[in-house]
Amino acid sequence: MPLTVKDLMKMEGAYLPGSAACPGCGLSLSFRIASRVLGKNTVYVVPACCFSVVQSPMPLTSIKAPLLNIAFAAAAAAASGIKRAYETLNKDINVVVWAGDGGTADIGLQALSGAAERNENIIYVCYDNEAYMNTGIQRSGATPRGAWTRTTLKGKEEPKKNVPMIVAAHKAPYVATASVGYPFDLIRKFEKALSIKGFRYIHLLSPCPPGWGIDSSTTVEIAKLATDTYFFPLYEVENGKLRITVKPPKRRPLKDYLSVQGRFRHLSDEEIERMEKEAINWWNHLLEMEKMESIL
Amino acid sequence: MKGTWELINANEAAAHAARLARVKVIPIYPITPQTMIVEVIEEFIVKGMMNAEYMRVESEHSAMAAAIGASSAGVRTFTATASQGLLYMHEVLHWAAGSRLPIGMAVVNRAVGPPWNIHADHQDAISQRDTGWMEFFVSSSQEALDSILIMYKVAENSKVLLPFMVCMDAFILSHTHMPVNIPDQEDVDSFLPEYRPPHWSLDPDNPVDMGNLTMPEEEYMEMRWSIERGMKNAREVFRETSDEFYRIFGRRYGMVHSYKVEDAEHIIVTSGTLASEAEVAVDNMRRNGRKVGLLKISLFRPFPQEETRTILSKARTLTVIDRSYSFGYGGPLAMEIRSVLYDLDERPKLVSYVAGLGGRDVTYKDIEKMVLHSEKEKGKRMVTYWYGLKERIRSSGFEEVI
Structure with missing residues (x-):
């Protein structure tokens, strides 16, 4: 039986009221939902990212779960060490990394790759707000082309690094993209991740109102638009088999997504057209890959 | 004297120490002239002489991060490195000490580049002076083995709770064979019982948030001070532990x-x-x-x-x-x-x-x-x-x- 909102409301999560998150934070929303699915038998590992602050300053915490904060580049390795230790103690505890896109796509990529290649029995979640938001909006490898940040004042020139596909290329047993715009798809993916052994990776689109220049009441709506415009497709790769999990009945023009965000306000129609072509191209790639027995 | 005698180098002595200490998680990354330590440990595990999770990680930074993770989960942890590897760990060395994790590490002291040089030099360990790690320098294979056992006991003492490195000179010790008395497992077991964290560990039944942000007027400075308390106590704890080691094994070591x-x-x-x-x-x-x-x-x-x-x-x-x-x-x-x-x-x-x-x-x-x-x-x-x-x-x- 798939989970319903009612079920979800009854479940205990690890996110307590009183966090230091900004209003409308995609990280808050996704962690609140995911921690309910992951359950009480879970420890979290968090590298430097917004979540380091969102936990609230010591001696307070808004996280009701064991949580290890760790140096920026080290999350995947620390989580691997925790899981291996539990194995020696015969303890079956979920070990989950909850990292930002900087700690995943950039400085933490080596440790992520190492853990994926070793097929460590952990879940790695990248909540992707598409820039270094905790340090005040600087571009990361996961920042999309065209986006304004404080270190790309004219818009980022390079495309977004495709981390889920990089992880999939390690032949990790489970790789998925997810979004706070599609919470039930997100829930299903965490449920599935829990049912699989080995390295599991979930790349979670997590809008950032101050960083994206959006109203804090529009987080979910904008995340939904990211998928409906093919800008952030939702799919999963299970043992090499790719499946698009959310197929919008009708693609929305990319302009609908970009024009409502301050970070894309400077883009010309030509630039938007180029980005739209890229998005459609990737979507078509995904459709092609979906037909394959295995993409790897 | 009990134990068995073997003609081994300090690398092998360090591997024996990890085996005798019944270390549970060993994240490894090769670097000359330390590599033999982790190769010998792999051999011990394959031969069934040792029961441990052996993690072949992709860098020294990750080796230390994995050690931090494993120690946070509450088990005795060991790794080994040298030179550039130790320098690459520097950030996470601070993290290990700040988290008060009694991780053990063998450091084969080697020069740092450039130019590349694999030979004896203390620059690697001396450059970690202020990380909050205890550093013990040895001058024989026997001392390498014994001091790892002693330092685990010091490190895990509830008055100390700090990581340690046992430092031994590249090649002069790491690759030079000397007669070494390998203690009996039962004696080591009585000297060094299983590690049970007395302070904190990652446990869903007793959740702890370790290392989250703190403000200037909150706990940061107090935690730094407590590291110094641990260091201060370590001197007395070392004396007691060394005496106990002498009573069981007949070899005495001072600071x-x-x-x-x-x-x-x-x-x-x-x-x-x-x-x-x-x-x-x-x-x-x-x-x-x-x-x-x-x-x-x-x-x-x-x-x-x-x-x-x-x-x-x-x-x-x-x-x-x-x-x-x-x-x-x-x-x-x-x-x-x-x-x-x-x-x-x-x-x-x-x-x-x-x-x-x-x-x-x-x-x-x-x-x-x-x-x-x-x-x-x-x-x-x-x-x-x-x-x-x-x-x-x-x-x-x-x-x-x-």
């Missing part, structure tokens, strides 16, 4: 090791294998009627201030020999010794030398030359003499080059 210092007018101060060589120099010079002694600094952090001061205060002249350098100042060991002696009303003359960098050979004859040089030196000069540089530099008239 310092002194040799013929009782009547010594001149004391050589150094660490690692230079100290073994210095013992030869002491014997040789004593045969010629010179009252020379040796003080080996084994525990570099926490620094054995009292022991050092007590022994050195009676001497007239000190020759301090460093195998590393603090650029813009001088020999790191000499800096510590000067500082230890400052409060004395009458201080011995201290002459500082740096020698043997990058594995350059330092024989007892070289040490004797340094002793004779310091006899003639006027003293009270803040200079560290560079010993053993090439002739073209020696003949160029630099005051600090001898």
